[in-house]
Amino acid sequence: MALAKPFTQYFVDIHVHGAERYDTRTRRQDDILQIAAIHGRRGTGAIVPTIYPGAIDLMRAQMEAVRRAREAQREGAAILGVNLEGPFLNPSHAGALDGKSFLEPSVEDFTKLVAGYEDIIRIMTIAPELPGALRLIELGRGKGFLMHMGHSDASFEQADEGKRAGATGITHLFNGMRGFHHREPGLAGFGIMDEEIRVEVIADMAHLHAQSLKMIFEMKSADKIILVSDAVSGPGWGSGPVRGPGGVLQGGGTALSDAVKNLLDLGIPLDRAIRCASDNPMKYLNMSAA
Numbered sequence: 001m002a003l004a005k006p007f008t009q010y011f012v013d014i015h016v017h018g019a020e021r022y023d024t025r026t027r028r029q030d031d032i033l034q035i036a037a038i039h040g041r042r043g044t045g046a047i048v049p050t051i052y053p054g055a056i057d058l059m060r061a062q063m064e065a066v067r068r069a070r071e072a073q074r075e076g077a078a079i080l081g082v083n084l085e086g087p088f089l090n091p092s093h094a095g096a097l098d099g100k101s102f103l104e105p106s107v108e109d110f111t112k113l114v115a116g117y118e119d120i121i122r123i124m125t126i127a128p129e130l131p132g133a134l135r136l137i138e139l140g141r142g143k144g145f146l147m148h149m150g151h152s153d154a155s156f157e158q159a160d161e162g163k164r165a166g167a168t169g170i171t172h173l174f175n176g177m178r179g180f181h182h183r184e185p186g187l188a189g190f191g192i193m194d195e196e197i198r199v200e201v202i203a204d205m206a207h208l209h210a211q212s213l214k215m216i217f218e219m220k221s222a223d224k225i226i227l228v229s230d231a232v233s234g235p236g237w238g239s240g241p242v243r244g245p246g247g248v249l250q251g252g253g254t255a256l257s258d259a260v261k262n263l264l265d266l267g268i269p270l271d272r273a274i275r276c277a278s279d280n281p282m283k284y285l286n287m288s289a290a
Helices: 029-041 056-072 107-114 133-142 156-165 186-193 210-219 256-265 270-277 279-285
Strands: 011-016 044-051 082-085 121-126 146-149 198-202 225-228 249-251
Touching (some): 011 082, 011 270, 107 133, 121 133, 133 146, 146 156, 198 210, 225 256
Parallel strands (some): 011 044
């Protein structure tokens, strides 16, 4: 079904790396503005550009590009800040990210990374099981960042420790983490069962099986699910997920409006699907300074 403009103009994508040939791996504000324009044309009202893990100086340069784009923006999906996917992640669950760029958690590196950008950082993903990670979760939450757990081999207990340290969300549930096991539910199981933690969900019908999506929506409270595109640049963007050599998933290739349509096709009620792409992410972002 077609989604009316009053619905789509409120869609908020808190995890988006790119669109078409444009990507957040850039020092150019115009590239970020192009990403916002493309997602805006596909019905997204606001985005949080997401920076890949890398050398600290490089990540800071890319954050600067987002800051300049935000200040210069006149049209397209509103740029609400920046999302840092790393660099304090577990290489054993790198997924499509470059595991060699990951850093071991340290207060010194954390401080170097965020200094001067505290005003635009909205979200940061950390693997909670890494030595020193809990301290960084505490520091980030103290600065008003929404701290996510992801790209992680955390057990259920380690995920709970991350939450108690201040983590409020889980990055793209089931992707980039150990699989659910009946004797060790892990981070994925924690995301499903904990009543307070928010979970990002990629509903492009490639990152998650249709039945896995149904399970999430049957088990998780309606206000704790946040649809994200995890969109990256690449060939075929706009028609499905972006894949690399051998068909390996690189990231999403569609916008939030497509994810909502997929949920409707699965029988998810319209009001719930819309809420997960609009009210839920916006209310969640408003927690960042709380």
